[in-house]
Amino acid sequence: xxxxxPNGRKYKGNPTPNKNKSKxxxxxxxxxxxxxxxxxxxxxxxxxxxxxxIHKKPTPxxxxxxxxxxxxxxxxxxxxxxxxSTTDYNGVWDGRYIDxxxxxxxxxxxxxxxxxxxxxxxxMKSVVEHKGxxxxxxxxxxxxxxxxxxxxDLFFYWERMINGGRKSITKDEIIKSGYSLKYSxxxxxxxxxxxxxxxxx
Numbered sequence: 001x002x003x004x005x006p007n008g009r010k011y012k013g014n015p016t017p018n019k020n021k022s023k024x025x026x027x028x029x030x031x032x033x034x035x036x037x038x039x040x041x042x043x044x045x046x047x048x049x050x051x052x053x054i055h056k057k058p059t060p061x062x063x064x065x066x067x068x069x070x071x072x073x074x075x076x077x078x079x080x081x082x083x084x085s086t087t088d089y090n091g092v093w094d095g096r097y098i099d100x101x102x103x104x105x106x107x108x109x110x111x112x113x114x115x116x117x118x119x120x121x122x123x124m125k126s127v128v129e130h131k132g133x134x135x136x137x138x139x140x141x142x143x144x145x146x147x148x149x150x151x152x153d154l155f156f157y158w159e160r161m162i163n164g165g166r167k168s169i170t171k172d173e174i175i176k177s178g179y180s181l182k183y184s185x186x187x188x189x190x191x192x193x194x195x196x197x198x199x200x201x
Contacts, residue, residue: 017023023062029190035102035139035146045187046093052192054091055099085135086123093192094201097132101122104139110168111138113161121158133199137181137191138174146181147196153177 046052067075087101103115127134134151157169179194195201
């Protein structure tokens with residue numbers, strides 16, 4: 001099945017795993033969980049324990065081609081994302097509107113800003129302007145390190161790039177201006193505890 005972005009470019013997604021990969025090459029870091037998996041698990045915990053209502057935003061999809069071999073075996077062959085997404089997650093916590101993006105990188109010394117898009121930055125600026133809480137959660141895949149970075153700090157690095165500066169945030173800058181997140185059992189990533197600390201709530 002093919003998916004396309006609003007500009008017509010094909011969505012490639014994650015490559016198909018190589019089944020012939022040797023056991024020595026397989027990484028068991030974080031037991032194969034992606035950042036999205038961890039955050040979805042965390043948000044399910046928040047909801048089940050009446051802590052917050054935060055969900056991953058669904059992406060509207062337009063189906064353009066379906067293979068109808070029979071009614072019971074209809075298969076979607078081609079679809080398009082109908083609009084550019086804003087951020088990954090939003091919801092309500094303790095009377096506050098929460099809105100954030102989650103990104104991963106395989107880089108070890110910096111976080112490329114091309115992971116973000118202009119419409120996402122504009123969206124987060126609007127959230128901040130209306131007194132909402134906006135931030136990003138960044139994961140360095142190879143070292144399995146997590147950081148929370150306030151949207152206002154992300155804006156600084158984004159404007160630096162726009163004005164001809166570097167196209168990434170160094171890891172040292174993230175350590176200095178961001179906040180380290182730790183894995184735990186329940187919840188998996190307690191990012192709201194960090195938000196409480198950062199915003200003195």
